[in-house]
Amino acid sequence: MEITDLTPAERRVWEAFPLGAAVDFREGRDEDPAAGASWGPERTVRAKVLRALLLDGPAQGGEIAGLKMWGARITGTLHLMYGTIEHPVRLRACHFEKAPNLYGARIPALVLTDSVLPGLTAGTLRVEGTLRLTCCRISGPVRLAGAKLSGAVFVNKARLGSPDEAAEEPVLQLNHAEVGTDVWAVGLIAHGQVRLKGATVGGQVNLNDARLHTPGDTALEAETLTLGTDLLAKGLRAQGRVNLSGSRIPGQLVFTYAHLSHPTGQALRASSCVIGELWLREAAPVEGAVNLRRTQLDLLHVPPEFWPRQVRIDGLSYRVLAPHLPAEQRLPLLEREADGYQPYPYEQLTAAYRTAGDEGAARTVQLAKLRRHRRTLPAYARLWGHVQDAAVGYGFRPMRAALWLLLLLCTGTLAFALQHPPALKPSEAPGFNPLFYTLDLLLPIIDFGQEGAFAPRGGFQWLSYLLIATGWVLATTIAAGITRSLSRQ
Structure with missing residues (x-):
C-alpha cells in the first residue's frame, strides 16, 4: 500500500508505527467508544491499512515497531487469519465496524481494552504475551477455542452479548484453550454462556463479582477444566447452570457470597471433580439442585442453609467439614439425596466427625443411618x-x-x-x-x-x-x- 493512498488519520498511524509511538484520536478521556459509528474521517482508519502495517509495515533502525492507537473508528474487517504478526497490537477505546478475524494468527500481544466490537474470531490464536479485553463491549461471540496464550487473558469488567437478544452460541469461548497464567474475569457481565470446557489454565480463573445471565440453560460450561491453582467466584451471580463436572482444581473453589440460580435443573454440577477446598461460606441458598457425586475434597466449608431441597452427594468424599456444627444440623441434608437412601454419605459424615474428634456426633450420624435404612426394610x-x-x-x-x-x-x-x-x-x-x-x-x-x-x-x-x-x-x-x-x- 502506498502512503499516497492514505487519509490524514491513516498517515498519522502509518508514520507512528515504525517508532512504536501512540496515536490518540480521542477528544476526551471519558468519551464513550459506543458512539464511534458517528466519528468522522478525521479519526477513521480502514482495517486494510492496519493489516498492511502489521504484515509488511515500515521499519526504522534502532526502533521497536508496534501498533498503538486510541479512540479510532476502524472500518471493514481486520483480516489476519493465519497471519504471523511480529509486533504488539494495542487498539484501545476503538470502535470496530466489523468483527476482527484473527483465526490461527500468531501475535506477540493483543490489547483491545475499552473497545467496542461486534465480535471477535480468534480460534487457535497464538499469543506470546497477554490478551486484554478489559472493559470491552462485545455484542457477538468471542471465539477463542483452542487458543494458546503464554500469558494471561483479561476480560474483567467486559460486557459480552446483548441483554435484548438470546445468544445463539457461547459469548465467550475458551474451550480447549491453553492459558499460561491466569484468566481474569472480575466483574464480567455475560449475556450468554461462558465456555471453558476442556481448558487448561496454569494459574487461576477469577470470576469474582461476575454476572452470568443464561436463564434456563448453562451459564458457565467448565467441564473437565484443569487449573494450576484456584477458581475464584466470590460474589458470582449466575442465572443458569454452573457445570464443573470432571474439573481439577488443586487449590480453592470459592463461591463465597455467590448466588446460583437454575430452578428447573441443576444449579451447580461439580461431579467427579478433584478439588482442594470448596468454600460456600455466606453463599445464598441455591435455587435448583446440586450435584457433587464422586467428587473428592480435602475441605468442604458449607453452611446447612446453602443446600437446596434436592442434592446428589453419593460418593462425595471430604476430609474436613466446616464449620463444625452439631450432627443434628447436618443430618437433614442426607435426607435430600435424590436417589433415596444411600449409606455412603452417612459414612462420610461419620468419618468427618471422627477426624474432628467428635465421637458423640459420629455415633449420632450412625444411629440416623440405621433409622433411615430401617424405612427400606420389610415390615418384620x-x-x-x-x-x-x-x-x-x-x-x-x-x-x-x-x-x-x-x-x-x-x-x-x-x-x-x-x-x-x-x-x-x-x-x-x-x-x-x-x-x-x-x-x-x-x-x-x-x-x-x-x-x-x-x-x-x-x-x-x-x-x-x-x-x-x-x-x-x-x-x-x-x-x-x-x-x-x-x-x-
Whole structure:
C-alpha cells in the first residue's frame, strides 16, 4: 500500500508505527467508544491499512515497531487469519465496524481494552504475551477455542452479548484453550454462556463479582477444566447452570457470597471433580439442585442453609467439614439425596466427625443411618429394628439398656417381694431372694439357683414370662451393640 493512498488519520498511524509511538484520536478521556459509528474521517482508519502495517509495515533502525492507537473508528474487517504478526497490537477505546478475524494468527500481544466490537474470531490464536479485553463491549461471540496464550487473558469488567437478544452460541469461548497464567474475569457481565470446557489454565480463573445471565440453560460450561491453582467466584451471580463436572482444581473453589440460580435443573454440577477446598461460606441458598457425586475434597466449608431441597452427594468424599456444627444440623441434608437412601454419605459424615474428634456426633450420624435404612426394610425387619432402637439405640446408646434392665429388675424385685412364689420342693428349696430370683429370670446365661426352685402362679407367672422374654431381647441387642462397637474400633 502506498502512503499516497492514505487519509490524514491513516498517515498519522502509518508514520507512528515504525517508532512504536501512540496515536490518540480521542477528544476526551471519558468519551464513550459506543458512539464511534458517528466519528468522522478525521479519526477513521480502514482495517486494510492496519493489516498492511502489521504484515509488511515500515521499519526504522534502532526502533521497536508496534501498533498503538486510541479512540479510532476502524472500518471493514481486520483480516489476519493465519497471519504471523511480529509486533504488539494495542487498539484501545476503538470502535470496530466489523468483527476482527484473527483465526490461527500468531501475535506477540493483543490489547483491545475499552473497545467496542461486534465480535471477535480468534480460534487457535497464538499469543506470546497477554490478551486484554478489559472493559470491552462485545455484542457477538468471542471465539477463542483452542487458543494458546503464554500469558494471561483479561476480560474483567467486559460486557459480552446483548441483554435484548438470546445468544445463539457461547459469548465467550475458551474451550480447549491453553492459558499460561491466569484468566481474569472480575466483574464480567455475560449475556450468554461462558465456555471453558476442556481448558487448561496454569494459574487461576477469577470470576469474582461476575454476572452470568443464561436463564434456563448453562451459564458457565467448565467441564473437565484443569487449573494450576484456584477458581475464584466470590460474589458470582449466575442465572443458569454452573457445570464443573470432571474439573481439577488443586487449590480453592470459592463461591463465597455467590448466588446460583437454575430452578428447573441443576444449579451447580461439580461431579467427579478433584478439588482442594470448596468454600460456600455466606453463599445464598441455591435455587435448583446440586450435584457433587464422586467428587473428592480435602475441605468442604458449607453452611446447612446453602443446600437446596434436592442434592446428589453419593460418593462425595471430604476430609474436613466446616464449620463444625452439631450432627443434628447436618443430618437433614442426607435426607435430600435424590436417589433415596444411600449409606455412603452417612459414612462420610461419620468419618468427618471422627477426624474432628467428635465421637458423640459420629455415633449420632450412625444411629440416623440405621433409622433411615430401617424405612427400606420389610415390615418384620422394621419391627425388630424398632425394638433394637428402643432398647439400646442399635448399640449406640448402651446406657439405655442399663436403664431398661434396672427398671425391670426393680419391678420384678418389688413384685416378688410382695408375693413370694411357692417352692417346687419345699424341703430342698433355698431361701427365697426376690432380687436374685428376678436376675435369674432376666439374665439367660446366669443361674443363681432361684428360677428352678420356685414357680410363680397366676399373674406373677405371666410377669416371669415377660422378664424372661425381655431379658433375651436385651441380651441379644446388647451383644449386637458390643459387636458393632468393636467392629468400629
